[in-house]
Every structure is written in C-alpha cells, then in structure tokens.
Amino acid sequence: MASFPDFVNENEIDKAKFIGELLAPVAPFDQKSGRETWTVAFAPDGSYFAWSQGHRIVRLIPWSKCMSNFSVRKEEWLNGAGPRRLSRQGSDGAQVPGEPREHTIDCGDIVWGLAFGSSVPERQSRCVNIEWHRFKFGQDQLLLATGLNNSRIKIWDVYTGKLLLNLMDHTDIVRDLTFAPDGSLILVSASRDKTLRVWDLKDDGNMMKVLRGHQNWVYCSAFSPDSSVLCSVGAGKAVFLWDMDKYTLIRKLEGHHNDVVSCEFSSDGALLATASYDTRVIVWDPHTATILLELGHLFPPPSPIFAGGANDRWVRSVAFCHDGRHIASITDDRLVRFWSIDEKSPQAVASLTNGLCCAFSTNGSVLAAGSRDGGVHFWECPRSVASLQHLCRMTLRRVLSTQKVYALSIPQCMQDYLAYRSF
Numbered sequence: 001m002a003s004f005p006d007f008v009n010e011n012e013i014d015k016a017k018f019i020g021e022l023l024a025p026v027a028p029f030d031q032k033s034g035r036e037t038w039t040v041a042f043a044p045d046g047s048y049f050a051w052s053q054g055h056r057i058v059r060l061i062p063w064s065k066c067m068s069n070f071s072v073r074k075e076e077w078l079n080g081a082g083p084r085r086l087s088r089q090g091s092d093g094a095q096v097p098g099e100p101r102e103h104t105i106d107c108g109d110i111v112w113g114l115a116f117g118s119s120v121p122e123r124q125s126r127c128v129n130i131e132w133h134r135f136k137f138g139q140d141q142l143l144l145a146t147g148l149n150n151s152r153i154k155i156w157d158v159y160t161g162k163l164l165l166n167l168m169d170h171t172d173i174v175r176d177l178t179f180a181p182d183g184s185l186i187l188v189s190a191s192r193d194k195t196l197r198v199w200d201l202k203d204d205g206n207m208m209k210v211l212r213g214h215q216n217w218v219y220c221s222a223f224s225p226d227s228s229v230l231c232s233v234g235a236g237k238a239v240f241l242w243d244m245d246k247y248t249l250i251r252k253l254e255g256h257h258n259d260v261v262s263c264e265f266s267s268d269g270a271l272l273a274t275a276s277y278d279t280r281v282i283v284w285d286p287h288t289a290t291i292l293l294e295l296g297h298l299f300p301p302p303s304p305i306f307a308g309g310a311n312d313r314w315v316r317s318v319a320f321c322h323d324g325r326h327i328a329s330i331t332d333d334r335l336v337r338f339w340s341i342d343e344k345s346p347q348a349v350a351s352l353t354n355g356l357c358c359a360f361s362t363n364g365s366v367l368a369a370g371s372r373d374g375g376v377h378f379w380e381c382p383r384s385v386a387s388l389q390h391l392c393r394m395t396l397r398r399v400l401s402t403q404k405v406y407a408l409s410i411p412q413c414m415q416d417y418l419a420y421r422s423f
C-alpha cells in the first residue's frame with residue numbers, strides 16, 4: 001500500500017516550508033490522556049490564535065506575536081493579519097484599549113471544540129420578544145466558545161479572558177463548535193449525544209433549536225459563507241446539509257465508506273470538503289450533491305469493506321484555504337498534504353506525527369496543525385497567483401447557485417467552469 005498513486009513521483013512533490021511551533025508546557029501528568037490538541041482556531045479578523053493544549057487549558061495568543069517569532073516574511077502576512085492597536089467594546093459596554101493580550105484559560109475539563117465569534121450590531125437576535133439582555137455585544141466584540149468533555153459549552157471574552165456564559169443542554173461530549181460568519185453570534189454545537197444545537201448568544205445564550213437526524217456521534221459542523229446552510233458530519237458515513245433559516249434537513253450526501261470527521265466550505269460556498277476514515281477527502285458540489293473530486297491517501301484505494309476499518313490512513317481533518325484553491329488534510333500516515341483543487345495529487349507535503357486537526361490563518365498564508373502531544377505546528381501554504389478567471393468565478397459563485405449558473409445564457413464550457421466541472 002502506498003501514500004501516492006503510481007503516476008506520482010513523491011520525490012518531486014514540494015516540501016512545505018515549516019515556520020514554527022508552539023509547545024504545551026511539560027507537566028507531571030503529561031503521560032496520561034487529555035494532553036491532545038483536539039482543535040485550533042483563528043479569529044475572523046486575524047487578531048488571535050487559540051489552541052487547546054490539553055489538560056483543560058486553552059491558550060489565546062495575539063497572532064502578530066506568533067508571526068513575529070516565526071521564520072516567515074512579514075509581507076506575506078501583514079495584509080489582513082498584522083499587528084494593530086485595539087479599542088474594543090467589552091460585553092459590559094466598557095472600552096478595552098491597547099494591544100491584544102495573551103491569555104491562558106482553564107476551562108475545567110478536557111477541551112474538544114473551539115470557535116471564535118465576532119459581533120455585528122445590525123444582526124439582531126432572532127428572539128424579538130426579549131426586552132432585556134444580560135450582555136450587550138458591541139461592534140467589535142470577539143468571543144471564544146469552548147466545547148468540553150463534561151457536555152458543557154463555555155463562552156469567554158477574548159480581550160479580557162473572562163467567562164461570560166455556561167451553556168448546559170447537551171448530555172455528552174461537545175465535539176465541535178462553529179459560529180455563523182454573518183456576525184449574528186449564532187453558535188452551533190455538535191455533540192456525541194447525536195444532536196446539533198443552535199444557540200443565540202445575543203439572547204444571552206438562549207438555545208433556539210435542536211437538529212436531530214444523526215444516528216451516531218456528530219463530529220463536526222460548518223456554516224456556508226452566507227450562513228444559510230450548515231453541514232454536519234459524523235459516525236455512520238453521515239454528511240448532512242441543513243437549511244439554517246427553516247432549521248430543516250435539505251439532503252444527505254452519500255459517498256463515504258467510514259466515519260466522516262471533518263468538513264469545511266470553500267470561501268465562495270460553491271464547494272464542500274469532507275474528510276473520512278475511509279482514507280479520502282471528497283470535494284462536493286453542495287447545491288447538487290455531486291462529487292466533483294476525490295483526494296486519496298491510500299493506493300490502491302481500499303474497497304468499501306476495508307475502508308470501513310482500520311487502515312493506517314484515516315483522514316483526521318480537512319481545511320479549505322480562503323483563496324478557494326487550496327485544501328489541507330491531516331492523516332494518520334504522518335503526513336500533512338496541501339492540495340490544489342485542480343489536481344488529484346498533493347502539491348506539497350510535510351511531516352507530522354500524530355496530527356489531529358488543522359486550520360488556515362485568516363489570510364490563508366499559514367496552516368496550523370495540532371497533534372496528540374499538545375503542541376501546534378505551522379507551515380506556509382503553497383503560494384501561487386490566482387488567475388483572473390478564478391477570481392471572477394469565486395465572485396459569481398458567492399451569489400449564484402449551481403442551478404442558477406446553468407440557467408445563464410452563456411456557452412456550456414463557461415457554465416462548467418463556473419460550476420467547477422472543469423478547472
């Protein structure tokens with residue numbers, strides 16, 4: 001069994017540039033379970049990086065501080081993620097001035113999920129009958145949600161490190177968290193209790209809806225860029241798409257042969273990547289439930305009966321770069337792979353032992369990957385100039401579904417390109 005197809009010379013694949021790492025502190029109990037970095041996250045405005053370094057602890061670090069210590073050219077990250085002075089409004093209405101500060105947060109239990117949420121005042125709470133709220137979130141409010149082993153969700157003020165809310169409706173481990181990207185502070189939690197729960201943090205954390213349909217653990221969920229669709233994945237080969245205006249199931253995507261553990265939309269919403277223990281990342285058209293691309297990690301690929309078991313190539317995590325052209329995957333074969341959406345073989349690889357999760361920085365220049373030892377490793381993303389055609393495609397696909405693309409009065413070759421049928 002090989003990590004690359006026969007037509008690929010692995011010696012010719014680029015080696016991703018390693019730029020630095022963050023190590024968890026050594027503790028007397030580090031040999032016990034609970035030291036894993038199950039999740040890493042970047043703030044939407046590029047100001048902070050957070051990771052669960054194991055043993056209940058979450059570290060919040062100004063991203064500019066990380067980058068100033070890494071071996072990366074500053075011009076590659078200043079655009080959209082550089083240092084800035086803050087003048088933020090806290091949840092109590094007071095100004096929080098000065099540079100971003102580092103925080104170490106003890107969450108009280110093992111941390112499985114992390115998510116940043118930012119507030120936009122004009123996105124009001126959906127609960128219109130509430131006249132009084134405990135928290136009033138300002139324009140520049142930044143929150144961190146943590147999903148815990150004891151089934152609770154804790155919400156923290158990023159700028160002060162203060163605990164704001166403690167949400168307690170789940171009955172098992174909260175495996176993943178995701179905020180709607182529209183600034184509404186709608187939070188979705190995925191749990192081993194087989195449910196997804198929708199919370200309105202502008203309504204003091206009111207639990208709005210329970211999404212039921214998964215027959216087994218739910219591992220991960222992700223919003224589309226316009227916040228209208230939620231993807232959720234879990235045990236039992238399940239990939240679900242939900243309408244987040246009506247809170248109803250749109251469709252299930254069929255194609256994986258083992259647990260699906262990670263998912264993410266492209267920045268234009270036209271593509272959806274899902275990662276599975278069946279050794280594959282599948283890139284879907286979420287509008288038509290069509291498989292557009294399969295990224296394999298084992299060759300020859302296992303038959304469905306063998307893909308359903310242990311195979312040393314379980315894909316643990318997938319991340320979509322904000323340029324809409326690159327995907328990263330973390331696999332049990334000790335490799336990080338960087339893919340281009342128009343190729344079936346990796347564009348670059350890097351070594352990582354016991355990798356568990358990954359995420360791209362806000363401007364897409366850096367990939368962060370967490371591992372079982374509680375640390376985080378960072379690589380530069382392969383860089384290339386996007387074509388004007390691709391930039392136009394992404395602009396159009398932010399507002400046009402696949403069905404609307406094929407309704408345009410343009411040649412079919414252009415329709416296929418816009419629909420990612422030809423790259």
